[in-house]
Amino acid sequence: MKVSVVVLDLDGTYLDSRKQVSERNLKAVLACHEQGIPILIATARPPRSVQDLLPEPIRNIGIIIYYNGALIIHEALNLREHYPINPTISKELMDYIFTHESDTYLSVEAEDSWFSSRELDYMEMMHINHKPRVVSLEEMQQLSPSKILISHYDDVQPLIDRFGHKVNLVVTDSGTLIQISSKEASKENAVSRICERLGVPMEEVMVFGDDFNDAGLFQCCGYAIAMGNAIKELKDMAYEVTETNDNDGVAVVLERLCK
Numbered sequence: 001m002k003v004s005v006v007v008l009d010l011d012g013t014y015l016d017s018r019k020q021v022s023e024r025n026l027k028a029v030l031a032c033h034e035q036g037i038p039i040l041i042a043t044a045r046p047p048r049s050v051q052d053l054l055p056e057p058i059r060n061i062g063i064i065i066y067y068n069g070a071l072i073i074h075e076a077l078n079l080r081e082h083y084p085i086n087p088t089i090s091k092e093l094m095d096y097i098f099t100h101e102s103d104t105y106l107s108v109e110a111e112d113s114w115f116s117s118r119e120l121d122y123m124e125m126m127h128i129n130h131k132p133r134v135v136s137l138e139e140m141q142q143l144s145p146s147k148i149l150i151s152h153y154d155d156v157q158p159l160i161d162r163f164g165h166k167v168n169l170v171v172t173d174s175g176t177l178i179q180i181s182s183k184e185a186s187k188e189n190a191v192s193r194i195c196e197r198l199g200v201p202m203e204e205v206m207v208f209g210d211d212f213n214d215a216g217l218f219q220c221c222g223y224a225i226a227m228g229n230a231i232k233e234l235k236d237m238a239y240e241v242t243e244t245n246d247n248d249g250v251a252v253v254l255e256r257l258c259k
Contacts, residue, residue: 012210070185188216
């Protein structure tokens, strides 16, 4: 087995159920980095949230992919790439959503700024310390969204049928959250671009994940490691199924790799 890059999802993978990084997981990742293996963090979260959740040593060494691939930042590689949703498409999408389910919760992330058309308390639901800035729907429709978040939306399939060819739609968090990004934005596209810069073939990439937004990476990376708490679809695709996120599943594999 030749592993030249390690890619980590955060929620349900590197973070435990309390949204913390265990000491064992921290040491395992740092040990891999010390052996010269680049560490990529590929998450649906925005920069401010990653800043709150990831220990500084990991933030300092990691190449971080935010918003499921819509934003990539790494200063040492002189890398900052943003792949927003076209405002024309996002306006059409918002009009459709509020026409069909006016009580839905919709918010927009735009390069680490967060907007909502009404006052919502996402802190418990999304395990975050920030609230979105409330603006009018018209103002939101002028943005170039890094990501659109929708919850309390009951009939997802017609939305996928109508917009699936225009944007990436992923349903996560046990079916409670719809995450929408541009067609160019995905974890697998972002990892592929970074690995091209690093000169590493995707066959030498080990990825850890637990949910549907990791499926693309599982298909294109050489070593796909599903968490014990992962959805069945990922386990069926995996090279290996490790322990759960609460039992240091990432460290269990990396300790073997970097011993």
